[in-house]
Amino acid sequence: MTSTLAQGVGRSPGESVRPLRALAASPALIVLLLGGLALRLTIAYVLFPSSGFESDIASYVSWALTMGEHGPGGFYQNAGFADYPPAYLYLLWPIGLLAAQSADAASAAAGLVKLPPILLDIAVGYVIYRLLLGWAWPGRRAEPLALAGAALLGLVGASFLPLGNRPA
Numbered sequence: 525m526t527s528t529l530a531q532g533v534g535r536s537p538g539e540s541v542r543p544l545r546a547l548a549a550s551p552a553l554i555v556l557l558l559g560g561l562a563l564r565l566t567i568a569y570v571l572f573p574s575s576g577f578e579s580d581i582a583s584y585v586s587w588a589l590t591m592g593e594h595g596p597g598g599f600y601q602n603a604g605f606a607d608y609p610p611a612y613l614y615l616l617w618p619i620g621l622l623a624a625q626s627a628d629a630a631s632a633a634a635g636l637v638k639l640p641p642i643l644l645d646i647a648v649g650y651v652i653y654r655l656l657l658g659w660a661w662p663g664r665r666a667e668p669l670a671l672a673g674a675a676l677l678g679l680v681g682a683s684f685l686p687l688g689n690r691p692a
Contacts, residue, residue, distance in 0.1 A: 550667065553653055556675055557646050564642045569635070576638065584637040585630055587613055592620020592629075615640045649677040 568575065583605070590603045591613055599613060600606065606613070616637065623633035656670035 549650070549653075550671075552667070552671055553650070553674060556671060557649055560649065560675070560677075561642070561646050564645070568638045568642060573635075581634060581637060584616060585633040588616040588620035588633045588637060589623060589629055590620065591617040592622075592624045612640075645677050649674040652677060 587599075587603060587606060587608070591599055594602045596610070596613070596617070619633055619636040619639070623629045623636060626632035653670045653674035656673045657666050659666065
């Protein structure tokens with residue numbers, strides 16, 4: 525038989541019970557993630573606008589434009605080559621739709637394909653923050669550790685970690 529823990533189990537006597545809101549974020553985390561987003565956008569679009577592996581960027585641009593033109597139903601019949609899972613293609617679909625509105629769709633898509641990995645790194649930084657807060661030891665504050673974990677992905681990004689090659 526299993527049951528959930530009673531609210532307040534594991535807290536110090538006299539300590540008030542504070543419910544953890546689903547999307548709660550400290551002001552320090554918000555500043556950290558917004559700073560990380562600004563840094564990553566500056567690196568990707570101002571300092572190194574032509575960064576990224578040329579063949580990867582070309583594949584993402586082609587897939588985005590194909591998704592924008594044919595949608596998911598016609599993608600595999602028209603793409604020629606696709607070695608990524610379909611979920612990533614759904615992230616590229618709105619990029620293809622937006623780029624198609626531009627006079628130079630390929631250039632517009634090349635600039636926009638850097639956005640999903642950057643935004644997902646920021647989101648993963650938030651998730652890491654929340655996970656580390658949940659792993660707090662009784663009687664210790666986990667906020668500094670959680671902020672450091674969020675900074676690892678929010679400021680640096682997974683593209684710089686040895687986890688695989690992704691566009692910057």
